[in-house]
Amino acid sequence: MTLDLRIFTEPQQGASYDTQLAVAQATERLGFSAFFRSDHYLAMGGDGLPGPTDSWTTLAGIARETTTVRLGTLVSSATFRHPGVLAIQVAQVDQMSGGRVELGLGTGWFGAEHAAYGIPFPDKRFGLLEEQLEILTGLWGTPVGETFDFSxxxxxxxxxxxxxxxxxxxxxxxxxxxxxxxxxALAARFASEYNQAFPELDTIGPRIGVINQALTAAGRSPESLTQSVALVVAVGADEAEFTRRAAAIGREPAELREHGIAGTVTEAVDRLASLRDQGVERVYLQVLDQQDLDHLDLIAREVAPQL
Structure with missing residues (x-):
């Protein structure tokens, strides 16, 4: 099985639209399957300059300036947008891209960004997520000429x-x-993909087992849902280049090696192959230095062909 590699960015940490576009176009040119971005409005450390960009506004622009790469969020927060509005936004960007959009949706977790921009942040949010998924899939699945109701x-x-x-x-x-x-249960009911975001590496396989049990209980085959993980990436052609890339994102080399896809090309290939052996089919490579397009080029040339 070929492992599907995607590029995942965190623009709230400081990235203009033009910077994100350059990464997305490099993602497409180098043969990665998708460009994804987080959906946040506040930096998590640092000044975040030039400031946040709205994910669906950004993806709409990128949709018109790319042709093949898939586009999406990992993940949008159910607290940010009314589901009817989100359904319109995502459907429109899907049209603008020629059918290349995917939607990651979650409960949201970052209270400070809600406080900073006046967005309500209720204590209990799982019900919001569940109803939004029902509404989104219901709206998109309603035949033309018919209407959709939900209470x-x-x-x-x-x-x-x-x-x-x-x-x-x-x-x-x-x-x-x-x-x-x-x-x-929610993944089994609504999802085409289940994502583990920055998990401890030894928990990935067992969690896939839990999801597969839920799929079977819901009458779905495990093969009907893609299993993915998101992990930080920092790879160098040699140890010196890896150490430089670790320093550029403010991380310790040993910590990156423990928690991410990090080190030399051989180490990165071994880690990704281990993930594949545990049942992972898709990996979102969290690229934290969006100015370093040579990093993407190295992964595309030296890592991806070995998988």
Whole structure:
């Protein structure tokens, strides 16, 4: 099985639209399958200059300046947008891209960004996520000419024309999270992909087993859902280059080696092959230095062909 490698960025740490576009175009040119970005409005350390960019506004622009690479969020927060608005946004960007969009959606966790921009942040958010997934898939799946209604605890939709429609027959939905029961059930019900974000490496295989049990209980085959992980990446052609890249993102080489895909090319290949052996089919490479396009080139030339 060929491991699917995607590029994942954290623009809230400080990246203009032009910087993100350059990474997305390099992602496409170098043969990675997708450009994904986080959906945050506040930097987690540092000044975050020039400031945050909205994920779906950004992806709309990138959609018109790329042609083949898939585009999405890992993950949008259910607290940020009403589901009807999000359904319109994602469907429109899917049209603008010619059918290349994927949506990662989660409960949100970063209280400080909500406080900073006046976004409500309720203590209990799983219900919001569950209803949003039901509404999004319901709106997109309603036949043209019919209407969609929904009555839940958090949202009510009445006589919605359920427009616009995405270009894809079904927009892939990515669900993540570490809950023991509700999250696996949610993934089994709505998701085409389950993502583990920055897990401890020895927990990845067991978690895949939990998700597969939920799929079987829901009447789905494990093969119907893609298993993915997101991990930080820092690779060098030699030890000196790796150490330089670690320093550029403010991380210790030993810590990166323990928690990410890091070190020399051989080390990166070995780590990715180990993930594949545990049942991982797709890896989101968290690229923290978006100015270092040579890093992407090295991974595309030296790492990816060995997988």
């Amino acid at each position: 839940g605890t958090h949202y009510t939709l009445t006589d919605s024309p359920a427009l616009p429609k995405p270009t894809q027959e079904q927009i892939p939905v990515i669900v993540g999270g570490g809950g023991p029961r509700r999250t696996p």
